[in-house]
Amino acid sequence: MYEEDRNVIQRRLRGETLRIEPWGPDAIRVRSTRRGTIDQTRLGGLEHQQPPRTEAVVRADGNGMVLENGQLRVRVDARGDLTFTSAIGDRILLAEDPQTLASTPPRYRRREGGATRLDVRFAASEGERFFGLGQQQHGLLDQKGAVIDLIQHNSNVTIPFLLSNRGYGFLWNDPSPGRVELGRNRTQWSAQNSDQLDYIVIAGATPTDILERYTDLVGRAPRFPDWASGFFQSRLRYASQEEVLAVAREHIGRGLPLASIVIDYFHWNFFGDWSFDRALWPDPAAMVAELRDLGVQPIVSVWPAVNENSANFRTMDRSGFLMTRSEGLGVAARFLDTGQDGPAFLHFYDPSNPEARAFVWDAVTRGYREHGIESFWLDACEPEIVPQEPSQWEYAAGRADAVGNLYPHWNALTFSDGMTGDNPRDALNLTRSAWHGTQRYGVALWSGDVPSTFAALRAQIPAGINAGLSGIAWWCSDIGGFHGDESNDSDYLRELVARWLQFGVFSPIMRLHGHRVPDVPGELKHGAPNEVWSFGDEVLAVATRLLNLREALRPYLHRVMAEATAVGLPAMRALFLHHPDEPRAWEVDDQYLLGADLLVAPLTEPGVETRDVFVPEGEWTSLQTGESVHGPTTTRIRVPLDGTPAFVRADSTVATELADWIPEVGDPT
Numbered sequence: 001m002y003e004e005d006r007n008v009i010q011r012r013l014r015g016e017t018l019r020i021e022p023w024g025p026d027a028i029r030v031r032s033t034r035r036g037t038i039d040q041t042r043l044g045g046l047e048h049q050q051p052p053r054t055e056a057v058v059r060a061d062g063n064g065m066v067l068e069n070g071q072l073r074v075r076v077d078a079r080g081d082l083t084f085t086s087a088i089g090d091r092i093l094l095a096e097d098p099q100t101l102a103s104t105p106p107r108y109r110r111r112e113g114g115a116t117r118l119d120v121r122f123a124a125s126e127g128e129r130f131f132g133l134g135q136q137q138h139g140l141l142d143q144k145g146a147v148i149d150l151i152q153h154n155s156n157v158t159i160p161f162l163l164s165n166r167g168y169g170f171l172w173n174d175p176s177p178g179r180v181e182l183g184r185n186r187t188q189w190s191a192q193n194s195d196q197l198d199y200i201v202i203a204g205a206t207p208t209d210i211l212e213r214y215t216d217l218v219g220r221a222p223r224f225p226d227w228a229s230g231f232f233q234s235r236l237r238y239a240s241q242e243e244v245l246a247v248a249r250e251h252i253g254r255g256l257p258l259a260s261i262v263i264d265y266f267h268w269n270f271f272g273d274w275s276f277d278r279a280l281w282p283d284p285a286a287m288v289a290e291l292r293d294l295g296v297q298p299i300v301s302v303w304p305a306v307n308e309n310s311a312n313f314r315t316m317d318r319s320g321f322l323m324t325r326s327e328g329l330g331v332a333a334r335f336l337d338t339g340q341d342g343p344a345f346l347h348f349y350d351p352s353n354p355e356a357r358a359f360v361w362d363a364v365t366r367g368y369r370e371h372g373i374e375s376f377w378l379d380a381c382e383p384e385i386v387p388q389e390p391s392q393w394e395y396a397a398g399r400a401d402a403v404g405n406l407y408p409h410w411n412a413l414t415f416s417d418g419m420t421g422d423n424p425r426d427a428l429n430l431t432r433s434a435w436h437g438t439q440r441y442g443v444a445l446w447s448g449d450v451p452s453t454f455a456a457l458r459a460q461i462p463a464g465i466n467a468g469l470s471g472i473a474w475w476c477s478d479i480g481g482f483h484g485d486e487s488n489d490s491d492y493l494r495e496l497v498a499r500w501l502q503f504g505v506f507s508p509i510m511r512l513h514g515h516r517v518p519d520v521p522g523e524l525k526h527g528a529p530n531e532v533w534s535f536g537d538e539v540l541a542v543a544t545r546l547l548n549l550r551e552a553l554r555p556y557l558h559r560v561m562a563e564a565t566a567v568g569l570p571a572m573r574a575l576f577l578h579h580p581d582e583p584r585a586w587e588v589d590d591q592y593l594l595g596a597d598l599l600v601a602p603l604t605e606p607g608v609e610t611r612d613v614f615v616p617e618g619e620w621t622s623l624q625t626g627e628s629v630h631g632p633t634t635t636r637i638r639v640p641l642d643g644t645p646a647f648v649r650a651d652s653t654v655a656t657e658l659a660d661w662i663p664e665v666g667d668p669t
Contacts, residue, residue, distance in 0.1 A: 007056035009065050024051035032107050032197040036654050044173040045437050052574045072203035084201050093168045097121040115193035121185040130182050132469040134159030136492035141462035141589035144182050151177040152433045154383040155448030155652050158405050159436050159470035169202040169210040175405040193401040206580050219440030221473040224561035225426045227297050229554040230259025231547050235530030237264035240280040241287045248296050257547045260297040266338050270305030275367030288372035301377040305346035307337050321356035322347045324394045333385045348383045351410035352397035374427040380407045386575035404538045408433035416441035444474035444509050452481030458604035462589050468570025476509035483515045494535045498641045503602040505546040506594045508571035543630025554656040560595035580617040588614050597652035601645050609636045619650035626663040
């Protein structure tokens, strides 16, 4: 029944091969298949990652076997049930649902339309809380009780890693679209099409220990670029070279800090050209040179889509660089494009094919990098195909219902050349979706096309925290939200933008974006202005103050980002990462820490200026009033539109750096 290979348990019974082995410190990997032998090269995101060796121990235990690796122990009994316990105190962390005579085994597959469905069940634990799972827009921080579709989608990002308050992390290493059900009676993970089970359990004394071990396995962000801690200006869309330069000049002329300006889509002749339309962008190199002279880094939108009219379509089609349907036809989504009337049919390149990645990178180099552009906006990289039918899509790496969640990971890999290690290009790419480990490719995740509503603003707080708990260190949202029916002179939108700016100044990346109404008549997707002066004098005054505060925060932000590179801690942090022994820190879902020393409590309701704030242990100073608060306690704060909803740890370096921003107690200003 069992075969021992030094520190590995391998079990063969009733057609199943089960392999259990150490996978780095305090971590155990479980793989299972009914196809004879374990496929060591199977895609998932870990195939190129080799964990450090550990002094794991395998021993017999009655009618079962035990593998102990540091703080984590797993026992597999004669029936094949797995139970994970902490080696410190022998406390059960996680257990597969036990088999009974009438039950289905916890690891099983069933055929469905040519696919192999995989389901794994674990027993539920009273009082357990779950965090992570990438970025979801359901507004929950603790996701116990939730049902999450494991599929990449605009604004919902699948990174199948969970951190439990019971002292373990769980990585579902399967790129097949599926589902996780975090029920009160059991937890169930499902994959649409997978012939090999693959998951990793990680133990740790604290949540930060678990995150350090997890990111050590999947990879960490490279060095954060110096310029990227400043303010990013963006809108849908700047329609010409002169419009971009005019906005940058006005920003600088008004004395407003500006680190980057983002050039959105439709700056090309056709999707898939990956170059500028020279009629509207006559001299990109001169544009980049002037922006750099102003201290502004350009970022350019790059979609994975290819119009049939594009100069690159025929070559890519003939070379097999495009996704196809199962019957061999091309995958085409109906959308709009410049250069043609009526609908455009967009195909999508296949980034699982290394030759296709090389082709796109070469095109991007000729179209953008040769003009000096080094950072890109990887939009619609799920990919955004409507309708979503992954069972009918084919990649070079396999069917999309088996590997499709890796698309944004592969796409980021296309653009990561020169962006790892010491990041010699000093570049950063924005991405709308990700997978575990995508952070090592130098990408910043943004939360997608969220609505311009206070409810959406509220949802970004747990979305950003959970993204960080999934390994994403560089994260942001569209300040003001992306789309809605409110115009720039709407009181609702003006208040929303001001409150979102208060959140954005304390986000890992501060970026204004949006598709404002109405569109410019007669121009394709050219919305109303979206600069900080576009919303009236009150919002401009708020923005001016907060953009200057952001400048004061930049040295601190770089120290925080260095922690992400060194040990895997995100910039935007759940309170329990630094206060795990405080029960309230596991419950608060509308506050967060930026690094260890800034406590942020955004206001997210229209017409409301006050809120309660849980202040964790230590001495904290209000950036709004200058008052000192000793935690743990709950305090009520009032923050007007021109206020600052944050506290700084009193004995920290950043408190000294922000001394000019801390008012005297009782100062009415």
